[in-house]
Amino acid sequence: MEPINEYTGVVYPLEKVNVDTDQIIPKQFLKRIERQGFGQFLFYHWRFDDDGIARSDFSLNEEQYRSASILVAGKNFGCGSSREHAPWALLDYGFRVIIAPSFADIFYNNCVKNGILPIALPQETVAELFTKASEGYSLTVQLENQSISDNDGLHVSFEIDPYWKEMLLNGWDEVSRTLSLEDKIEQYENQRA
Amino acid sequence: MEPKTIIEKIWEKHVVHREEGSPDLLYIDLHLVHEVTSPQAFEGLRMNQRKVRRPDLTFATMDHNVPTIARHIINDPVSKVQMEKLEENCKEFGVEIADINHPDQGIVHVIGPELGLTQPGKTIVCGDSHTSTHGAFGALAFGIGTSEVEHVLSTQTLWQSSPKTIEVRVNGQPGAGVTAKDIILAIIAKFGVNAGTGAILEYTGEAIRKMSMEERMTICNMSIEAGAKAGLISPDEVTFDYLKGKRHVPQGEEFQAAISEWRNLATDEGATYDDVLEIHADEIEPQVTWGTNPSMGSSVYGRVPFPEDYEDPADQKAIAQALTYMGLTAGMPIQDIDIQHVFIGSCTNSRISDLRAAANIVRGRKVHRNVRALVVPGSKSVKETAEAEGLDQVFIDAGFEWREAGCSMCLAMNDDIVPPGERCASTSNRNFEGRQGNGSRTHLVSPAMAAAAALEGKFTDARKMKQPVV
Numbered sequence: 001m002e003p004i005n006e007y008t009g010v011v012y013p014l015e016k017v018n019v020d021t022d023q024i025i026p027k028q029f030l031k032r033i034e035r036q037g038f039g040q041f042l043f044y045h046w047r048f049d050d051d052g053i054a055r056s057d058f059s060l061n062e063e064q065y066r067s068a069s070i071l072v073a074g075k076n077f078g079c080g081s082s083r084e085h086a087p088w089a090l091l092d093y094g095f096r097v098i099i100a101p102s103f104a105d106i107f108y109n110n111c112v113k114n115g116i117l118p119i120a121l122p123q124e125t126v127a128e129l130f131t132k133a134s135e136g137y138s139l140t141v142q143l144e145n146q147s148i149s150d151n152d153g154l155h156v157s158f159e160i161d162p163y164w165k166e167m168l169l170n171g172w173d174e175v176s177r178t179l180s181l182e183d184k185i186e187q188y189e190n191q192r193a
Numbered sequence: 194m195e196p197k198t199i200i201e202k203i204w205e206k207h208v209v210h211r212e213e214g215s216p217d218l219l220y221i222d223l224h225l226v227h228e229v230t231s232p233q234a235f236e237g238l239r240m241n242q243r244k245v246r247r248p249d250l251t252f253a254t255m256d257h258n259v260p261t262i263a264r265h266i267i268n269d270p271v272s273k274v275q276m277e278k279l280e281e282n283c284k285e286f287g288v289e290i291a292d293i294n295h296p297d298q299g300i301v302h303v304i305g306p307e308l309g310l311t312q313p314g315k316t317i318v319c320g321d322s323h324t325s326t327h328g329a330f331g332a333l334a335f336g337i338g339t340s341e342v343e344h345v346l347s348t349q350t351l352w353q354s355s356p357k358t359i360e361v362r363v364n365g366q367p368g369a370g371v372t373a374k375d376i377i378l379a380i381i382a383k384f385g386v387n388a389g390t391g392a393i394l395e396y397t398g399e400a401i402r403k404m405s406m407e408e409r410m411t412i413c414n415m416s417i418e419a420g421a422k423a424g425l426i427s428p429d430e431v432t433f434d435y436l437k438g439k440r441h442v443p444q445g446e447e448f449q450a451a452i453s454e455w456r457n458l459a460t461d462e463g464a465t466y467d468d469v470l471e472i473h474a475d476e477i478e479p480q481v482t483w484g485t486n487p488s489m490g491s492s493v494y495g496r497v498p499f500p501e502d503y504e505d506p507a508d509q510k511a512i513a514q515a516l517t518y519m520g521l522t523a524g525m526p527i528q529d530i531d532i533q534h535v536f537i538g539s540c541t542n543s544r545i546s547d548l549r550a551a552a553n554i555v556r557g558r559k560v561h562r563n564v565r566a567l568v569v570p571g572s573k574s575v576k577e578t579a580e581a582e583g584l585d586q587v588f589i590d591a592g593f594e595w596r597e598a599g600c601s602m603c604l605a606m607n608d609d610i611v612p613p614g615e616r617c618a619s620t621s622n623r624n625f626e627g628r629q630g631n632g633s634r635t636h637l638v639s640p641a642m643a644a645a646a647a648l649e650g651k652f653t654d655a656r657k658m659k660q661p662v663v
Contacts, residue, residue: 017507018486022625027606031271033232033278045627076387082322084338105422110338163215178348188209
């Protein structure tokens with residue numbers, strides 16, 4: 001996966017709470033056997049009507065968010081199904097950073113494993129981002145020193161588990177890393193046998 | 194020794210490697226696999242020339258995509274490819290599979306317990322969020338994503354940060370006709386869809402102790418709907434009785450030895466949790482959800498709320514959006530909601546006791562003329578048992594469709610779909626927008642409540658319909 005450290009991008013504000021993975025990618029698109037190409041189905045029923053025409057009442061379809069790559073959303077983002085197709089769709093669409101007051105556990109893990117940086121910020125800060133996120137608003141994220149800033153004086157820090165941080169900074173392949181501990185796994189299996 | 198919870202005990206027994214600044218590397222005892230979340234994981238193995246470390250601890254089935262009528266006709270070519278791919282992958286990597294024609298086939302969370310693969314003290318994972326179901330046996334069971342599926346296939350381990358623990362204490366006894374489904378829906382309605390975020394729940398209390406294994410599975414199944422990674426119940430005699438004689442469970446003397454070990458897993462007297470949530474079972478009435486997440490529910494005697502009933506403006510907005518999506522008017526009685534579909538099935542409520550409960554309501558009556566009703570047993574084994582008891586005929590006589598085992602209308606990945614704008618009383622676990630089909634409107638209920646709704650064409654208290662018509 002692609003490492004991430006300093007990252008600047010246009011913000012897309014999705015002012016909804018409890019956005020579930022069924023909304024991020026509806027089930028009819030889970031039948032593919034590849035990891036790629038899910039971006040076109042992101043938020044499908046919010047973005048498109050029954051005839052597949054872009055809905056004018058869904059803000060992601062607006063010109064100003066065309067190049068957005070930082071998603072800001074309400075609490076408990078990514079709840080529900082464990083489908084990794086959700087982060088695959090977000091990443092393929094172009095989102096590298098997701099900011100919300102809280103995330104569902106499985107979704108959070110799935111993001112990190114795909115090089116998407118999920119950032120949990122206090123509700124008030126997220127509310128401030130919603131207010132600020134008008135046309136062309138962008139944020140700069142620094143993973144190394146765990147901070148977010150804009151051109152308008154905002155500067156906040158965020159928490160992240162050091163293990164996840166290392167993984168994202170280095171773009172680790174977790175399986176290779178674990179396989180380097182194969183003797184420990186074998187030892188454990190032998191002890192239990 | 195310091196008293197411990199079952200969660201801590203299982204965790205400690207599975208730590209393969211621990212180092213500062215890193216999650217624990219946990220050993221996984223059982224990996225369940227299905228067709229939707231595994232193809233990319235197997236592909237990852239192939240690309241890196243890796244093998245499945247422990248095919249003997251891995252078990253696959255097909256459930257999400259499978260047709261529930263005319264088994265061999267899979268209309269959707271993409272679904273077909275996904276099922277064929279699982280078949281191929283299992284063959285190539287030496288994984289046992291209960292495919293569509295296999296007598297053990299069924300919903301992965303129904304067959305794990307049936308086959309005795311699910312056992313107390315095990316760590317169990319599956320690329321499916323409802324893996325929490327297996328926690329009913331005192332196992333630490335949780336859903337994972339496809340990258341983690343690949344990780345477990347390759348290494349039989351997972352990196353896991355030590356979670357918070359929450360005790361969910363269900364005091365007292367529910368009234369007659371109030372089911373496990375009503376209890377878990379009431380818990381989620383009371384504490385919310387993110388009450389368990391970052392935590393593992395242990396359900397305790399008198400009401401839980403008196404439940405059968407199938408009822409406990411219904412409870413643990415929906416832990417994820419409260420945001421929890423997993424939910425479990427300390428094993429007891431009810432657990433051991435259920436497991437006795439199951440195919441993959443130790444037999445004879447070995448079974449007795451296993452029981453003594455399992456008994457020690459139960460949470461010690463005086464063990465503490467990071468948090469405790471309490472609810473009184475005797476105050477719970479049959480539940481119906483009215484909104485677009487599982488916490489948006491009420492008693493069958495309740496009303497659809499007003500957005501202004503909520504304090505947080507974000508919640509107000511969410512409620513208003515939910516009512517618009519659901520086509521409901523704030524303040525209307527739950528019992529005035531007309532339904533067009535009924536789905537009895539899913540990993541929450543498709544076991545034999547669920548079908549019996551529904552059949553008891555339905556027996557000798559007819560499905561309402563405006564309603565299309567489906568019963569989809571959780572496994573081939575459940576289906577056979579039901580047929581041996583004549584339940585299939587009870588449902589068919591009443592006007593229900595009697596189907597083959599699978600996930601079916603819970604998520605409508607196959608052809609079992611609720612059309613746009615129509616309403617379904619469903620025994621499944623999620624009422625998200627579009628869950629049962631684009632534009633579909635889902636109301637979560639127990640099997641008895643779903644059966645009663647099928648007969649009336651709207652929601653009604655199933656307890657009032659208990660006596661079969663003569």
